[in-house]
Amino acid sequence: MTNSASLANPASCAGLVIVESFADFQNHRPPFRLGILLSGRGSNFLAIAESIRAGRLKGAEIAVVISNVAEAAGLAKARELGLETAVLVSKGRKREEHDADVIACLRAHGVELVCLAGYMRLLSKQFVAAFPNRILNIHPSLLPAFPGLDAQEQAFNYGVKVTGCTVHFVDEELDHGAIVVQRAIPVLETDDAHSLADRILVEEHQAYTEAIARVVSAEYEVRGRRYVKTGNEGTREQGSKKAQGSGI
Numbered sequence: 001m002t003n004s005a006s007l008a009n010p011a012s013c014a015g016l017v018i019v020e021s022f023a024d025f026q027n028h029r030p031p032f033r034l035g036i037l038l039s040g041r042g043s044n045f046l047a048i049a050e051s052i053r054a055g056r057l058k059g060a061e062i063a064v065v066i067s068n069v070a071e072a073a074g075l076a077k078a079r080e081l082g083l084e085t086a087v088l089v090s091k092g093r094k095r096e097e098h099d100a101d102v103i104a105c106l107r108a109h110g111v112e113l114v115c116l117a118g119y120m121r122l123l124s125k126q127f128v129a130a131f132p133n134r135i136l137n138i139h140p141s142l143l144p145a146f147p148g149l150d151a152q153e154q155a156f157n158y159g160v161k162v163t164g165c166t167v168h169f170v171d172e173e174l175d176h177g178a179i180v181v182q183r184a185i186p187v188l189e190t191d192d193a194h195s196l197a198d199r200i201l202v203e204e205h206q207a208y209t210e211a212i213a214r215v216v217s218a219e220y221e222v223r224g225r226r227y228v229k230t231g232n233e234g235t236r237e238q239g240s241k242k243a244q245g246s247g248i
């Protein structure tokens with residue numbers, strides 16, 4: 001461990017990779033490059049960005065934020081943060097053609113993990129196949145309950161007593177792929193659909209960071225529909241191959 005002392009305080013090494021210990025030095029990998037896709041306000045994107053900034057989500061960086069809606073508030077916030085952004089308007093375009101442009105943009109930015117964060121557009125088969133088991137989505141219900149639009153209102157109107165959010169891999173079916181993280185909350189007597197949605201959103205912001213951290217760790221396998229923690233760190237490539245049958 002003689003090297004650890006010289007590596008333990010690297011603050012003076014401006015411009016060099018910052019490591020905190022010899023173990024970190026040995027394990028150092030370039031940050032996992034995230035591509036964020038959004039269509040609206042972008043609060044989940046901002047939560048991910050803040051987790052990275054605050055050091056809660058280590059080993060990941062946002063490579064690009066792409067929106068299919070030019071006026072999306074989340075896009076403006078990404079620009080304010082100085083992140084790479086791209087607008088690829090989807091309105092009036094064939095899904096496959098638009099998706100081909102999005103895939104090209106993600107590849108041009110070296111994206112390894114695509115994070116759908118309020119991206120209001122179904123993905124084509126080609127898109128899912130281009131990033132096998134490397135697309136995450138967040139949904140505001142405990143899947144498989146209440147897939148589709150207005151999930152919080154669906155849950156409230158159904159009268160469930162517990163609901164929450166789900167982060168899952170994306171496959172070719174809507175809100176369907178293997179589940180990485182779920183967080184549950186009670187429905188309160190005092191709730192209406194809006195207050196319930198607000199409280200679910202708080203959970204979403206934590207769940208997405210947790211799910212990305214799990215993928216970045218590569219310490220998992222997907223067995224059938226089940227995401228299973230293995231405790232063994234795999235390679236990035238293994239993480240992708242292991243996650244069979246997962247997806248939106």
Ligand code: GRF
Pocket residue numbers: 038040041042043044045074117118119138139140201204
């Ligand atoms: C969230 O409720 C998310 O679960 C759903 O779309 C909404 C996006 O919100 N998929 P925001 O744009 O991240 O604030």
